[in-house]
Amino acid sequence: MSWVSKTFNSTLGKKLVMSLTGLFLILFLVVHLGGNLQLLLPDEGQAFNIYSDNMGTNLLIRVISIGNFAFILLHVIYSIILTRLNKKSRPVAYALSKPQNNITWSSRNMGILGTLILIFLLVHLRAFWYEFKFGEIPTAVYDGVTYKNVFAIVSEAYSNILYVAFYVISMGFLGFHLSHGFAxxxxxxxxxxxxxxPLIHKVGIGFSIIIPALFAMIPLVMYIKTL
Known part of the structure; x- marks a missing residue:
């Protein structure tokens, strides 16, 4: 077995994969947020539709998107493996250790938070990515060029208060997950x-509040506009 295989099959190696994929996904959140904030521009969705078209046709972006899905899958798989290893190494809970005095609620429940976020991601992909790829999407014309009007699909989804509530609550779970995962x-x-x-910890806390809050703001603002 090569040193590479030994490294990534070790507990430290698995944690390393979790960290690297996690940092990549954190970077993806920032980029994704920048694109999604265009939904709030007062241009009837023009900027967002052009942005979405570029995301779907640019070869480099498509390769990065595939890599993003791969990193999500790796992050999920290794989190499950590490959770099982931790439970196996400590089959009996330390009843007298009072873990709440030593670690945060989010760090004790990363597995649960990750599962809830995964459920959100699957629902979100079905509602948008699947529709963009395989659904019937209306079109919009800007400067003589026809684009898929994905803004219309997003607007319709965010006119449903149940989906908006689901989205906002899920961003709360994401915030808790990031509050531990970042540092x-x-x-x-x-x-x-x-x-x-201490600085990294503070930046992580700020990131875990600001980024999910901005994501949650988008459907809330778009829903309010429908009232």
Whole structure:
């Protein structure tokens, strides 16, 4: 067995994969948010439709998208493996250790939070990605060029208060997940220092609040506009 196989089959190697895929997905969230915020522009969806068309036709972006799905899958698989390894190594809970005094609620429930986020992701992909690829989407014409009017599909989805509520609650789960995962990823990579770790922790907390809040704001604003 090569050193590469030994490394990634070890517990540390699995945590390394979790950290690297997690950091990539954090970067993806920022890019995805930038694109989605165009939904709020007062242009009847023109900017978002052009952006969506570029996302679907640009070869580099398509390759990155495939990589993104692969990283999500790896992140999920390795999280399941690590959770089982942790339970196997500690089959009996430490009843007297009072873990709530040592670690945060989010760190104790990363598995549950990750599962809830995965459920949201599957529903979200079915509602949008699947429709974009295989559904019948109306078109819009800008400067003589015809685009898929994905803005209309998104607007219709966000006119449903149940879906908006589901989305907003899911962003809350994402926030809790990020509040632990952000700093944990840096720590696993060995990027922790008595001087910089507190800053990384604060940045992580800010990120876990701001990014999910902005994502949640989008469907809320679009729903309010339908009232």
């Amino acid at each position: 944990s990823a840096f720590q696993t990579l060995g990027l922790n220092h008595i001087k910089y770790s």
